Amino acid sequence: MVHITMNGLAVEAERGSTLLEVARFYNFPIPTLCHEDGLNPYGACRLCLVEIGGAPKSKLVAACGYRVEEGLKVRTNSERVQRARRLLLELYVATCPQSKRIQDLASEYGVRQCRYEAIDGQPGAPWDPKANCIQCGLCVRICAEQMMAGAIGFAGRGKSRHVARPFGMTSEQCRQCGACLYACPVCELRCQASTAETLLCNGCLNFSPLCFQSYNDAMCFLEPCHACELSGPFRHEVGLKVPAVQSAPQKAAPSTGELK
Amino acid sequence: MISTAPRLLNLDDLHQAMRQGRDLLYPSQPKIMVGAATCGLAAGAEEVLAAVREEVEKGKLPFIVAETGCIGWCSQEPLLDICIPGRPRVSYGRVKPGRAREIVRAIPEVKRDWALAMMPGDENELNGSHVNYCVPHNGHVDGLKAYKELPLFKHQLRIVLRNCGIINPDSLEEYIARGGYHSLWNALRKHTPEELVAEVKRSGLRGRGGAGFPTGVKWQAVRDAQGEPKYIICNADEGDPGAYMDRGVLEGDPHSVLEGMIIGGYAMGAHEGIIYVREEYPLAVTRMKRAIRQAEDMGLLGQNIFDTGFNFQIRVVKGAGAFVCGEETALIRSIEGKVGEPQQRPPYPAQHGLWGKPTCINNVETWANIPVIVQRGSDWFSQIGTEKSKGTKVFSLVGNIENTALIEVPMGTTLAEIVYEIGGGIPNNRACKAVQTGGPSGGCIPADRFDLRVDYDSLSQAGSIMGSGGMIVMDDHTCMVDIAKYFLEFLEDESCGKCFTCRVGTQRLKEVVTRISQGQGKEEDLELLQDLGWLVREGSLCGLGQTAPNPVLSTLRYFRSEYLMHIRDRRCPAHRCRELITFEIDPVLCNGCGACVQICSGKAILGEKNKPHIITQAQCTKCGACLDMCKFDAVLVH
């Protein structure tokens, strides 16, 4: 067993376990995007960054892949970590604004601005599979590690890196299982009611969320958007106030604001 | 030349090879040397060589013609040296085939008017001896300066470059004649591995690839690590644009690297070495492979080296065109046949490297230092340099500088000395703006900070890094916003692309800087650059990502006013950013010769012959070719 300190708490962990595993065990929340239990950790999304070590040599590392070391000091929610998360999520929103998961994360971690030009599709076709892809690698990894097919993979490098089928053709390894679709964390669209002016759901003032209206009596199986939780009928009793948000206007042509 | 001598097993064999080498270095006939490294060849050395050989054959002259590596004075290439027995060696610069023939025909006379300098003697940094070219007396050629008196060479201390430009790199005997492989003999026969590691630690040598990690500490870690077999790797993937120090050594003195690696192998308990050379250096690959074969033939590589029972072999692996493969873990992946994606550390290569085994990776320059440290001792070495940065550093001094050169100076030399004395200042009487060090991972130091003494710590405090040694001098015609954009363009392409911060961060940084360079920036963009730069530095997995913001952050730190000028005034003071400059023809000075019309890339220049011409702004691509072409100074930029 290895002894480390996490958020001031002295904890024991099995040798070889990662900081993310330890944090989850002790219920310290760490957001992730590219992590999936059952797949090898990848370390691409950088959202799980935590601060290790003491000043002046402390640094940020990805918790999903960093194995415990004797005497390690870890902080999962320090100021640096919080700043990093906010800046990261600002970038994620700009890369993939239509993703419900990313909007929820942005809302949850207090992202109040998005100063970049968003990579945004038109209302009818909100996705650009290459441009909006965050390259978390889940589709590639699930295909290789769980489905043992390896039909898709990364190609290119840097700016031109993307998920690809070899030579642009569906290979014979692909069994059409759909695991890649299932694994993708961002292809669930965000609430379309808020298409109008804001890039960030955080600014949503839609007190009659789409889901609530459409599904009057039925049980709602959709997870409510985090912003709705804060500002809408599902808000917590704690009475959290969401301050006004400044954000860059969406690049796409303005929609009529109709509910879809 | 592969001699037919038997394998070198003991000191006598080594001394015999040494004598053979001496005869090759200082023959009894006149010797003509041509600098034929990649720089020299690019400048036309091949034609010069051909001309010399032709002349010698034609006249049946009893002269030896030999190639040599780069002595470092690149702006004077092709270099031709004449060595006449009993006389100092004389160098000629910028030689063309015609002039080469005349020089050869004139031997033994010296064409003083054409000569650059002479070398009355020869310092051997390896054993500290001084060799006179001429045996009876220390000759002089009237009116000709000695190498050591030239500002370019006066301040240098050539330890790593000790043989470059002096020996024929294809001659193992010449390398031995200058003390080569004596260190190996001493190391294997007189020292234990532990002693060698301790010696390297005491010397204070730090990794010359850029990070500056204490080499002795790394060696100790690999020595102590569990796992067999262990590997020694030489990182010759010199990817920093503007840096070619390693190439100089690989092409000019390949055996120095081999000797260092064999010593390292012995010290750490490894028996296999790999030299990873970038594929853009074909001549270096050829020379290295040839050197390995020579060493194998002589028993300096292979089984039972110097009859000590120690085995070591080295092979060359070629890179495939990826800057990121200069990073240790990415380099390892590349050798393993995978994409060059850096891995999280820990575990470090010292414990878990190539094929999961303990691996020591050091840069070319680091390895080339090892034989000298073993031979002359850590005490001698640690007296050179500053308190925390011992020894010398090789720099490639390039850009807007009079003497573009490959130089080697003790750590602690000031930038002013390097730029103004060694480099000879800025051509065309322009002012110096800044010096960029550390390649895409580094930053710019402005001209008013040139009292900075170059070493690892002072450079990082100033917002840059030592890097591998590329030193790019910039005059006032350089736009710092453009430089930041240039490096970001490089990085967004070379990033392996795996981690989000680096891949997207470099692209977004470039997006913002590009906007600024086009006159579309906002003042808030500067804060955005700081925030994003912070994120990329803190959140990236590897050194490439962590240092990617350096060019932007350092130019922002020292040249903020320039950024603001682009934003507020929509002006580029250096006249580089295309969207912010206009080209015009002065109707008074233009005489209508039409030379610019031919060369205009946008077909934007109109005018009748002998009448003033006009540039159609809508078609103008701002390439500036007209400015280059016009002999009458009639093209204006603002």
Place this chain on the structure above:
Amino acid sequence: MPEMEAQDVKPLLEQFADERASLIPILQEIQATFSYLPEPALRRVARKLQIPITEIYQVATFYRCFSLKPRGRHLVQVCLGTACHVRGGDLVLERAQTETGAGLTGTSSDMEFTVEPVRCLGCCGLAPVMRVDRDTFAHLEQTKVRGIVNRYRPRKKPATVDKIAASAQEHAAHD
């Protein structure tokens, strides 16, 4: 460029051991022989080394020295290192692209030229630098590019050693 027959690559592959570490050297050999990596050759390599084609594709597209498309007869590499950039390397690249007709796609439609930027040929002392096949041209200005490209055009006499020497002299003089 030699057209690739499916069997052609077999003797080439036999020189290499059947292991992962051979992958990049094999690809380099194929690239050198055919001037690009043909798809059938890559599938062969996948079978020989027992590596999924997806991974081969990933490696082939990661490293810059590989090309999945045939290259032109003459490879023009313009150095975009920092020293060359500071002395106008990007302008030389643009010139090379327009003069050869390679444009932004990289290869001219008549398949005569492929123009590629490279990151540092290591001749920084002689910037800007450009390489056409095995010949290196230094001390360039964008105004000289047209002349150099014309030497390699078809129907003109192929550049002889003397002509290259002359141009090298020319360049050395233009300092």
